[in-house]
Structure formats: C-alpha cells, structure tokens
Amino acid sequence: MQISITNLKGESATLRIKKELPVDYGDRGLTEEKLVSPLKLDVTVTNTEEGYSVQGSVQTKVELECTRCLIPFVYDLSAEFSDEYLPKLNRAETEDDRFFSEQAPYFQGDQLDITELINESLILAIPMKLICSTDCTGLCSHCGQNLNQNSCQCIVDTVDPRLAALTDLLKKE
Ligand SMILES: [Zn+2]
Ligand SMILES: [Zn+2]
Known part of the structure; x- marks a missing residue:
C-alpha cells in the first residue's frame, strides 16, 4: 500500500484516505494467517515538517483456529496503527542513523509504503488464546x-x- 505525498506540501497539510484493499494487497501479506475479507482502511497522513505522521485503522476478517476445539473459524480483526515516516538521508549512514532506522520507518521520493505498518498492527491484534465461542x-x-x-x-x-x-x-x- 503506497501513499503519494506530492500534495502534502507545507507543515500540517493533511490527507485522509478511506479505501478497501484486496485480500492480497501486498506481496508481504499476513504470512501465516488467512485473510478472508478485503481490508477496510482509514488512514490520515500529516506533514510534520520533519516527516509524515501516519495514523489509521484497519478492519478485516481472518480465519483462525480455535485453541480449544482446533476447528478454523472466522474472526473479526481490527487494529490501529500510527508511526512517523522520516526522509531517507542521502548521505553515508552513521551509527545514529542505523539506530534510528530500526525505530522509525523511512521513505524515499514521494511515496510512503505503509504495508509493513498495516501487517504489524494486524499481527499484534490477534489474541494469543482464541476460542470460536465462549461456550466451546x-x-x-x-x-x-x-x-x-x-x-x-x-x-x-x-x-x-x-x-x-x-x-x-x-x-x-
Ligand atoms: Zn472421550
Ligand atoms: Zn472451539
């Protein structure tokens, strides 16, 4: 999922995108989990001058296995995400850059790639112990x-x- 930032010039410029993404929206989809409905995405991008802050939410359905009866069932998954994208500097990386590059995502050119951000939020939103129903x-x-x-x-x-x-x-x- 790429977001174009060409129209986000100047501090506090904001862009809101509501979009439905297909189940196979990125080559790095949820590797182990099976998405069974399109992803409903609502994302806001704001120019912070240092970079771009991305905040949003995503909703989908995923097929998961009940930890009690081991039968697959469909689970409504929703997650929120936020992060700040910083411009990738055109100079040799220093130790500090390497440290920060592990903390914050970078962008190059006029596109933000939020695929990873969406994936991570979805994976974190899956509960450890899942049951198909409370009376399973x-x-x-x-x-x-x-x-x-x-x-x-x-x-x-x-x-x-x-x-x-x-x-x-x-x-x-
Ligand atoms: Zn028995
Ligand atoms: Zn069950």
Whole structure:
C-alpha cells in the first residue's frame, strides 16, 4: 500500500484516505494467517515538517483456529496503527542513523509504503488464546472427540481425590 505525498506540501497539510484493499494487497501479506475479507482502511497522513505522521485503522476478517476445539473459524480483526515516516538521508549512514532506522520507518521520493505498518498492527491484534465461542466445549482429553459436535463415551473422573480418600475411609468403618 503506497501513499503519494506530492500534495502534502507545507507543515500540517493533511490527507485522509478511506479505501478497501484486496485480500492480497501486498506481496508481504499476513504470512501465516488467512485473510478472508478485503481490508477496510482509514488512514490520515500529516506533514510534520520533519516527516509524515501516519495514523489509521484497519478492519478485516481472518480465519483462525480455535485453541480449544482446533476447528478454523472466522474472526473479526481490527487494529490501529500510527508511526512517523522520516526522509531517507542521502548521505553515508552513521551509527545514529542505523539506530534510528530500526525505530522509525523511512521513505524515499514521494511515496510512503505503509504495508509493513498495516501487517504489524494486524499481527499484534490477534489474541494469543482464541476460542470460536465462549461456550466451546473443546475436545475430550481422552478420545479427542469434538464435544461441540457429539458427546463421547469416556467416563471422566471428576471426584476430588480428598473426597475419594474420605469415601474409602467410610467404607472401611
Ligand atoms: Zn472451539
Ligand atoms: Zn472421550
């Protein structure tokens, strides 16, 4: 995703872009996750004189695997991002430049490439533990049956071991 900054001359010049991007919007898409709907993008670019500040939000749908039942499901993913793009200097890099280049994105010419910024925000917005629904019963730990679809014949021993000991004791009496 490239943004042209040719019309953003002068401090505080602002540009707002609302756009829908196709699922395969960049060759560096979400490598592991499968996007299943276009990306709704709303981004504002402001000329800060030192560079260009980019702020925006993105919404899409992604296919993810439930961590309880392991069945893929569609998750509504939305993320916000912001960063400041600085001009790439036309001189030999110094140590300081290298340090800062790891902190801030650079641009050259009259285009900002925000593909990476979008990708990073989406990846960070995916929760670590995802379940397909709050009442997902998951898989049986004995036979692996998906308990959302069918029950199984396993007898799960839910008796508290302390109670079991008491029961044994009472039996002996
Ligand atoms: Zn599930
Ligand atoms: Zn079972």
